[in-house]
Amino acid sequence: MATMASPQHFMATSGSNDPVWVHTEPYSRRPHFPKLEKDLQTDVCIVGSGIAGLSTAYELVTRGLNVVMLEARDVISGESGRTSGHLSSGMDAGYVEIEKKHGRAGAKAAAESHSWALNQIGEISKKLGIDCEYRHLPGYQISQYPKGDREHADEMEELKEEIALTKELGLHTSIEEGLAIKGWDGKIDQRDAAVFHKEATFHPTKYLVGLLKWLSKQSNFSCYTRTRVMSVEEKGIEVLGYGSKDVQVSTMDGHTITCQDALEATCVPLQKLSVVAQMEFYRTYCIAMRVPKGSIEDCLIYDQCDPYHYVRFTACDEKDDYLIVGGCDHKVGQEDERGRFKELEKWVRDR
Ligand SMILES: Cc1cc2nc3c(=O)[nH]c(=O)nc-3n(C[C@H](O)[C@H](O)[C@H](O)COP(=O)(O)OP(=O)(O)OC[C@H]3O[C@@H](n4cnc5c(N)ncnc54)[C@H](O)[C@@H]3O)c2cc1C
Numbered sequence: 001m002a003t004m005a006s007p008q009h010f011m012a013t014s015g016s017n018d019p020v021w022v023h024t025e026p027y028s029r030r031p032h033f034p035k036l037e038k039d040l041q042t043d044v045c046i047v048g049s050g051i052a053g054l055s056t057a058y059e060l061v062t063r064g065l066n067v068v069m070l071e072a073r074d075v076i077s078g079e080s081g082r083t084s085g086h087l088s089s090g091m092d093a094g095y096v097e098i099e100k101k102h103g104r105a106g107a108k109a110a111a112e113s114h115s116w117a118l119n120q121i122g123e124i125s126k127k128l129g130i131d132c133e134y135r136h137l138p139g140y141q142i143s144q145y146p147k148g149d150r151e152h153a154d155e156m157e158e159l160k161e162e163i164a165l166t167k168e169l170g171l172h173t174s175i176e177e178g179l180a181i182k183g184w185d186g187k188i189d190q191r192d193a194a195v196f197h198k199e200a201t202f203h204p205t206k207y208l209v210g211l212l213k214w215l216s217k218q219s220n221f222s223c224y225t226r227t228r229v230m231s232v233e234e235k236g237i238e239v240l241g242y243g244s245k246d247v248q249v250s251t252m253d254g255h256t257i258t259c260q261d262a263l264e265a266t267c268v269p270l271q272k273l274s275v276v277a278q279m280e281f282y283r284t285y286c287i288a289m290r291v292p293k294g295s296i297e298d299c300l301i302y303d304q305c306d307p308y309h310y311v312r313f314t315a316c317d318e319k320d321d322y323l324i325v326g327g328c329d330h331k332v333g334q335e336d337e338r339g340r341f342k343e344l345e346k347w348v349r350d351r
Pocket of ligand 1: 047048049050051052053070071072073074075076077078079080081082083084085086087088227228229230265266267270284285286326
């Protein structure tokens with residue numbers, strides 16, 4: 001019989017199973033902060049303590065601004081504590097599609113911002129001495145079909161078009177025919193790949209806990225947990241520098257933060273019903289399997305299936321690494337959820 005995790009469990013993480021990151025970085029090591037019990041004034045109020053909130057806090061605090069962070073549950077309890085941690089400049093949507101919608105300038109901005117962000121995590125972890133397994137490695141995008149199938153050739157044509165564009169956008173990419181990934185010796189041969197040479201990966205909660213510990217030592221940063229924000233509103237009028245306008249952030253317990261700017265780093269925006277109505281909510285699945293250290297190339301792999309499958313590694317113990325395999329996404333509540341973990345296991349064992 002399925003058992004439901006306790007309400008207390010959901011204060012630390014947004015899913016009922018614990019992600020692999022909890023094995024090597026337990027919840028007990030996360031910093032603790034008080035609940036907000038008073039009204040405050042600050043330069044910027046950040047709502048949400050995931051990777052978006054914490055990364056923005058770092059950029060603002062290092063520029064000398066006063067930052068107050070408010071979190072509804074415990075710190076890092078959202079998606080960021082459950083991610084598989086691929087830091088990639090290769091985009092799910094594909095640059096060809098992005099260029100069609102947003103033009104060359106939009107595609108270039110996407111390429112540059114993703115490359116900047118994945119490097120910035122490396123720079124910050126080096127600067128703050130956060131040991132979070134950050135490393136550069138190649139990302140391989142492969143066809144979902146075995147080599148020799150017509151569909152394989154069609155998908156490789158699409159990948160070639162994507163790679164030609166990424167080169168023009170300044171990314172270090174190539175097409176490798178007959179690529180052999182060390183450890184991939186199953187029957188299914190999907191060789192040929194679009195390679196993104198300068199992707200990266202990390203241990204997301206080791207990184208975010210390290211960043212949060214550093215932030216909590218800064219005099220211009222404070223954080224309050226178990227403090228749910230109910231509204232973010234602009235108050236007052238400012239025209240051509242006359243008058244004054246500020247933002248009021250109100251919490252469920254009736255306290256107010258008055259600030260110059262507020263950031264909703266809540267993954268799903270608060271209050272913007274037009275955005276929420278357009279969003280599609282997906283369930284995704286991820287498993288971690290022990291593999292002997294060094295037996296498989298340390299890389300990121302994605303296939304072209306919709307929904308796709310992906311692979312990466314993280315350290316487990318002296319003997320083994322964890323192979324993290326994810327995918328099988330589907331719209332929440334619209335499909336049968338049974339058998340998805342088994343499906344992922346079969347997918348990887350076949351290869
Ligand atoms: C299994 C899985 C694998 C993934 N793999 C990857 C990957 O490999 N690479 C990648 O780039 N992305 C991946 N993602 C997606 C990625 O994890 C998310 O896009 C990212 O973590 C979102 O970060 P965030 O800071 O925006 O949101 P979150 O980490 O969800 O943080 C939002 C925070 O806001 C808080 N909050 C919400 N509402 C309120 C409120 N009213 N008041 C106060 N606080 C509030 C929440 O409690 C939460 O702590 C994956 C996701 C999953 C689930």
